[in-house]
Amino acid sequence: MTETATPLWEVFIRARNGLSHKHAGSIHAADAELALQAARDVYTRRGEGQSVWVVRSSDIVASDPVDKDMMFEPTASKIYRHPTFYEIPDDVGNM
Amino acid sequence: MYSQGLIGADGKTDEDEAFLAAFQERIDAEQKIEPNDPMPEGYRKTLIRQISQHAHSEIIGMQPEGNWISRAPTLRRKAALMAKVQDEGGHGLYLYSAAETLGISREEMYQQLLTGAAKYSSIFNYPALTWADIGAIGWLVDGAAIMNQIALCRCSYGPYARAMIRICKEESFHQRQGYEILITLCNGSDEQKELAQDALNRFWWPSLMMFGPSEGQSVHSQQSMLWKIKRFSNDDLRDKFINATVPQAEFLGLKVPDPELKWNEEKQGYDHGDIDWDEFWRVVKGDGPCNRERMRTRRRVESEGAWVREAALAHAQKRAERQAVAPVAAE
Secondary structure: OOOOOOOEEEEEEEOOOOOOOEEEEEEEOOOHHHHHHHHHHHHOOOOOOOEEEEEEHHHOOOOOHHHHHHHHHHHHHOHHHOHHHOOOOHHHOOO | OHHHHHOOOOOOOOOOHHHHHHHHHHHHOOOOEOOOOOOOHHHHHHHHHHHHHHHHHHHHOHHHHHOOHHHOOOHHHHHHHHHHHHHHHHHHHHHHHHHHOOOOOHHHHHHHHHHOOOOOOHHHHOOOOOHHHHHHHHHHHHHHHHHHHHHHOOOOEHHHHHHHHHHHHHHHHHHHHHHHHHHHHHOOOHHHHHHHHHHHHHHHHHHHHOOOOOOOOOHHHHHHHHOOOOOOOHHHHHHHHHHHHHHHHHHHOOOOOOOOOEEEOOOOEEEOOOOOHHHHHHHHHHHOOOHHHHHHHHHHHHHHOHHHHHHHHHHHHHHHHHHHHHHHHHO
């Protein structure tokens, strides 16, 4: 095969209005229009979606799993960000 | 079936003990491994091999059934068969994507298939000779595949497990449509029932071979189990399949072509006759009834479609260049 590689796209699908678009998988396509058509054929054969986004995979900026602790650990120690951290007497009722 | 992809897999890995122990700890804690996570080279290689061969199987698997689309007996059957074959293509694409997350390109995988460096499941080297074979393929071949794939839904590698969940959801229709075809034939004329029995006779043993040979003490297989790429042994899955399928054959009034098949009260399962592993190896190594034809078709399709892919890329490039120039021209 002497061909150039066909670009990779990530596919996001909104199952129905009221929900956000969710990553469904990826496909290869030459351009945006073909990517949308391929995404429809590959990921919505059973009525999975009402709306599709396709994004060039190379345009996605991702965090490195190696930096996971540095990026996300600080939130684990900040338990005062959660409602259960605060003590409210039962008499007050639901809050 | 896709554990066939592990035959000869090189699970060798040369990371240090501490790295391997930390990885194993994550696996033992049932944590999923995601694409950019650190992983042993042997884990990565084994998965690339298994997932890509699984993908190739889906793509080659379109051929025996595609062969019958134009000859389906009714419009209902034709629509169902087209949807099924389209699903198989889709499943191949989910799987290629999952393999790509491990650092192999789509083009490289295609190349491995076209040159014969990568294998696909042995079952697709058997011909679909009659319409009843389409029923038997859905019932037995998809049935065996589902048995295997349900187990793979819990594979430790996230993208593979997610693809499997999606595929399993879609495949239950495949098995049901196949069984429905056979119910119809078995309720028909004597001749139709004979067609169904003949299809079962030819597809029974190759379906059992789909699970692959007994692993015995295979080191590779033990490593795959340890890494939770594989969760059940080939024999366990095969037994599960036989136990589920024999009553379905009885319901159809068909006879499973194994004179030694017997219910074993003690193990609450069936004992079966010996599988012809010589035949299995012949087919895996390229000498099955249709190996050459399958590869010839795949290569022809690939080369006949090349101009379409090249034209699409050239068009995309031309449009991108025009768009880049346009703002300047407008100023």
